[in-house]
Every structure is written in C-alpha cells, then in structure tokens.
Amino acid sequence: MARPLLRGDRLQAAREAIGLSREELATRLELSSPVRIRVWETGLERPRPRFVPRLAAALGVDPLYLLDVDRDDPPLAALRLAAGLATNEVTGDGLSVMTYVRLEDGRPGADPSPKVMAAISQVLGVDIPRVEAAVRRSRRDHAAMAAFEG
Template structure:
C-alpha cells in the first residue's frame, strides 16, 4: 500500500508564506544543514515521520496540508505521520505493531476491536471516530489499488 507522501511543493510554499529561508527552517528543526529542506522540497527524499508535525508547527499549517491526502478523510497512515510516528512506534497495551500495520495497509478482514481502535486513538492523540474513518479509508484505498491491479 502506498504511503502518503510529503508534498514538497506545499512545504516550499508554506515556508515561503511565513518568510523563512531553508536555513532558518533547518535551524528551527535542529537540522545540521538546509540541504535536507531542499531535498524534501524537491521530493528527492522523505522526512522521517517525527519531522512532519515539527515542520507543520514551524510553518503554521496542519500536518495534513503537507501530505498528499484529503485532510477531511485521511487514511490511517496519514494520521500516524501527522502525529510524527513511525509504524514500529505504534504499540500500546492491546495493540501490536503487526495489528496496526495490517490496519494501516487496509487489509480486508475482521473489523478491529473497540480496544484496538481506542489504543490507536490514544497513541495518535485523535478521537475514536477519526480512527474508525481512517481505517475505512485505508481499506477503501487498498480495495481500489487491488482492483486496478496496482
């Protein structure tokens, strides 16, 4: 399943809109070089998930604005990225990383238990209905990908 991508064009536009140079943004993020900002803006590399919410905060935009997703109906991966987590960090009592990955990938199967959905919501700092909608979106995206042969 394709993961949401950082939109380099949106990153650059947001940076310019707040009047920051690449150097200034790199300093705010404690990066060793503004070259990292450049490669993200050009789409040559993806930032680690922990940088998504930090970038958004520095640029005064929603993390979803920086991702290639519908902010009103994001898949589970976008919720995770917006919160700054890598997949291997999504664990909590009642939630294994593998259970989370299956849900994020949108694999068909039994609906997640209330305990699993609640655990994901707590880790990501969002409400339960948002997680439920994101799981549905992830499954919908997976089904569309499968039917297109992708």
C-alpha cells in the first residue's frame, strides 16, 4: 500500500495560522534551509518519517492532521508516520519488521497475536484498540485496492 502523504496545504495552513515563516519553521526543525519547508508544502518531496511528529509539535497540531488520512480511522502506516518511524524501526519483543510490514500493507492472513499487537502498541505509542482498528483499516484498504486492480 502507498504510504500516506503529507498534506502540504495543511502544513502551510498550520504554519500560517501561528504566524511562522518558512525560515522560522526551518530553524525550529534545525534544517539548513527553508527550501525544505517549501518543497514539503508544494508536494514536491515528502519529509522523512522522523520529521512528521517534529513538524506537528512545532505547529501545535496532531501529526495525523498533516497526513492525507481519516484521523478517526487511520491505517497502520499513518500511525507509524505520526510516531516518526520508518518501517524498519518498527520491531520489538515478538515483532519482526516483516510481520509489521505485512500488517501495514494490509495483507490478508491470520489475526496478529496479542503479543504482536502489544509490541506494535508499545513501539508506536498508541493503545492496543487503536492498533487493532488501524490493522482492520489497512486490510480494508488493501482489499479495496486489490478489487480495483483486479
């Protein structure tokens, strides 16, 4: 599945709402140039995952607000980005990166064990019901994409 995109329009609106220039936001994020903010706002580039929560904190918004997802029903990839993690950073006790990637992609299969769900919850910093809902959303999105492509 495609990674959720940063909504450049929301990034710009949040920045302007608190009266920050691109230069000021770049300084807060310790970026070498405000050009990075411009390319994110215009959609020419996506920020690395680690910048999503940093942007949200600097702007005083929920990280999910900056992504093109339903904040009330985000897929697993959106929760990962909101936590500022790349896929290879989602690992823990009883959780391999490959297991996580299969879940994030929404591939059909057996429901993950409680241990896997607890590990994802801990790594992403969200409660287990939120992870369970995100896995279901990821699977619905995968099924819809497969039906569309088929």
